Amino acid sequence: MVAIYYVMAVTALYFVILMFSFRNIGNIYRRATYSKYNTLSGSELVPSVSLLVPAYNEELTITENVRCLMTLNYPTYEVIVINDGSSDETLKVLIEEYGLALLPNPEVRGRLETKQVRGIYYNPQYPHLYLIDKENGGKADSLNAGINLSKYPLISSIDADSLLEKDALIRMARMYMENPEETVAIGGDVRIANGCVIENGEVKDVSLPRKMWPMFQSIEYLKAFLGGRIGWSHLNGLIIVSGAFGMFRKDYIFAVGGYRGGYPGEDMNIIIKLHRYMLENKIPYRVAFCPEAVCWTQAPDTYHILSNQRKRWGRGNLKNMIENRDMLFNPRYKVMGLLTMPYNVIFEALNLFQNYGPSGSAWIRNA
Numbered sequence: 001m002v003a004i005y006y007v008m009a010v011t012a013l014y015f016v017i018l019m020f021s022f023r024n025i026g027n028i029y030r031r032a033t034y035s036k037y038n039t040l041s042g043s044e045l046v047p048s049v050s051l052l053v054p055a056y057n058e059e060l061t062i063t064e065n066v067r068c069l070m071t072l073n074y075p076t077y078e079v080i081v082i083n084d085g086s087s088d089e090t091l092k093v094l095i096e097e098y099g100l101a102l103l104p105n106p107e108v109r110g111r112l113e114t115k116q117v118r119g120i121y122y123n124p125q126y127p128h129l130y131l132i133d134k135e136n137g138g139k140a141d142s143l144n145a146g147i148n149l150s151k152y153p154l155i156s157s158i159d160a161d162s163l164l165e166k167d168a169l170i171r172m173a174r175m176y177m178e179n180p181e182e183t184v185a186i187g188g189d190v191r192i193a194n195g196c197v198i199e200n201g202e203v204k205d206v207s208l209p210r211k212m213w214p215m216f217q218s219i220e221y222l223k224a225f226l227g228g229r230i231g232w233s234h235l236n237g238l239i240i241v242s243g244a245f246g247m248f249r250k251d252y253i254f255a256v257g258g259y260r261g262g263y264p265g266e267d268m269n270i271i272i273k274l275h276r277y278m279l280e281n282k283i284p285y286r287v288a289f290c291p292e293a294v295c296w297t298q299a300p301d302t303y304h305i306l307s308n309q310r311k312r313w314g315r316g317n318l319k320n321m322i323e324n325r326d327m328l329f330n331p332r333y334k335v336m337g338l339l340t341m342p343y344n345v346i347f348e349a350l351n352l353f354q355n356y357g358p359s360g361s362a363w364i365r366n367a
Contacts, residue, residue: 013343020231028230033075037164046173047180048076050150052070054142055081055160059089062160063097068201069158074169078128080146085115085136096150099123100131110148112258120149139243140269147253156247156344161298163193163201164245168293172247175290184274184285185248187233187241188293189225189336192218194301196349198305201295213306217299226291237340239275241287243267245295252277265316272324275336321345 040046047178051069055062062081083091094100100121108120115137122130132145143157154176158164168188176183194214197205209215232238241248243266253259256273258268269288270278278285300306321328328345330337 009347013347014228017231018227020226020234021227021229022193024234031292040174040177041075041167041170041328043075045177046170047154047176048152049074049078049154049156049169050146050152050250051077051079051169052143052150052155052157053079053081053085053160054139054144054146054157055086055090055140056084056136056142057086057088057090058160059086059093060143062090063093064201065160065163066094066098066129066161071166072124072169073166074173076152077169078130078150080130080132080149082132082134082142082146084134084138084142089227091120091131091133094131095121098126098129098131100126100129106149107151108148108153110144110254112144112254113146114148133170138261138266139261140266143266144258144261147250147258150238150250154247155250155253156201157243157245159297161245162190162244163198163203163296165294165296166202168245168295169247171293172290175288175293176247179286182284182286183249183288184252184278185241185246185271186288186293186294187229187238188245188247189289189291190221190242190244190295190297192221192299193296194218194299196296198296203340209299211301213303214299214301217306225289229289229293231341233287235335235339236286236308237335238271238289239336239340239344240268242295245293255355262338263316263319264312265320268316268320272320272327272336275333276327278325279333279336317344319358 053066053069066079067080081094100123101121103122106120115135117132117134120130130149132149134142134145141187143249147155156169156172172186172188175186192209192214193203194209194211195207196203197207209218229238246267252274253270256270256277260269274287300309321341324341327333327337328341
């Protein structure tokens with residue numbers, strides 16, 4: 001009987017969030033259809049972005065993915081690849097492909113603590129590409145190293161095995177420019193690339209996966225991103241910006257001490273820290289979601305890999321909730337404290353023990 005009430009409560013609350021999402025679908029459609037974002041791709045008014053790409057053992061795909069990132073429709077940006085102590089030839093293939101050489105005196109602007117950086121590589125023929133080689137420290141540590149080197153006011157993180165649509169960054173920037181003073185983070189839409197036709201780093205033909213587990217995840221991602229995150233962002237209660245693709249104001253990332261390493265869930269942790277900092281300092285803000293900015297990723301195609309992935313996400317989720325338990329039911333933290341985090345604890349984090357499948361906004365990320 002308890003299980004029945006539990007499922008009913010989950011369904012009812014998620015239905016409410018779905019209604020908030022539905023209310024915004026019309027505005028999103030008009031924005032995606034009629035906004036002249038293409039004219040921004042050559043505008044000097046668009047804020048510059050540092051694109052951070054943590055990479056660990058990506059020698060087979062890193063060259064093509066970097067080539068794709070260097071041809072985005074965006075006026076001014078840099079690509080910073082962070083080799084996180086790979087045990088394969090990731091570092092070597094990038095150095096050889098782009099003729100990179102070790103910088104003798106690189107200008108490192110930030111002071112976030114990271115594992116030792118062994119070298120920074122650069123080639124003037126590719127003025128917007130940098131390669132950081134560092135000791136292995138995990139994804140959060142790699143992002144902090146990239147932030148330290150970055151020179152632009154906005155940073156965007158993307159997984160090395162993911163693909164951005166050519167207009168994804170400019171669509172995000174257009175949303176940021178609507179309210180740059182209050183926008184501290186924007187999440188993009190992550191879709192499953194399994195089954196799609198990919199040529200030269202672009203998704204040419206969209207199709208559903210042919211295998212069962214990626215098919216289930218395609219449905220799950222649609223539900224979580226388009227059914228959940230649109231609604232949560234409308235309430236300014238978004239608890240996560242997917243590690244696969246997001247954009248952040250760098251000054252506030254520094255203000256909260258950068259990414260927290262040591263356990264999975266760094267993408268959730270940074271958003272919780274941003275909410276906490278802005279609310280405690282009474283600074284107006286928003287954490288937004290841009291469903292038109294699309295990133296494609298490969299989903300696990302076996303139950304074993306999928307299960308390990310979700311267990312890892314679950315551990316990170318629980319750790320974040322335990323560390324920030326003072327925010328639960330605390331009116332000081334508004335929607336985050338009174339709705340988002342209680343929902344996450346009761347209906348997301350506890351799923352790890354209830355053996356319900358992953359559902360909703362918190363589980364879907366790309367670690």
